[in-house]
Amino acid sequence: MQEALENLDRRALEQQMPQWRAENKQMLENLERTLELLKKLRDEEHLQALAQRAAELKSQQDALNREHEQSQSQTGESSRTT
Numbered sequence: 001m002q003e004a005l006e007n008l009d010r011r012a013l014e015q016q017m018p019q020w021r022a023e024n025k026q027m028l029e030n031l032e033r034t035l036e037l038l039k040k041l042r043d044e045e046h047l048q049a050l051a052q053r054a055a056e057l058k059s060q061q062d063a064l065n066r067e068h069e070q071s072q073s074q075t076g077e078s079s080r081t082t
Helices: 002-081
Strands: none
Touching: none
């Protein structure tokens, strides 16, 4: 009788195997899709950080340009007065 129960369980397991394989395949595909989305998100965040850094550098360069222009105009004014 125990052998019959073991065979019955084995048959039930064997019948479930294709479904489990399909579910595992679907789960793996979902995980791969999630991984690709996370990689894209990381790349976008990296690009945003680079864009922010570029904007900061531009602001610094603009400030330096203004300082340079002011010092040039002051130098020009002082040379005219002497």
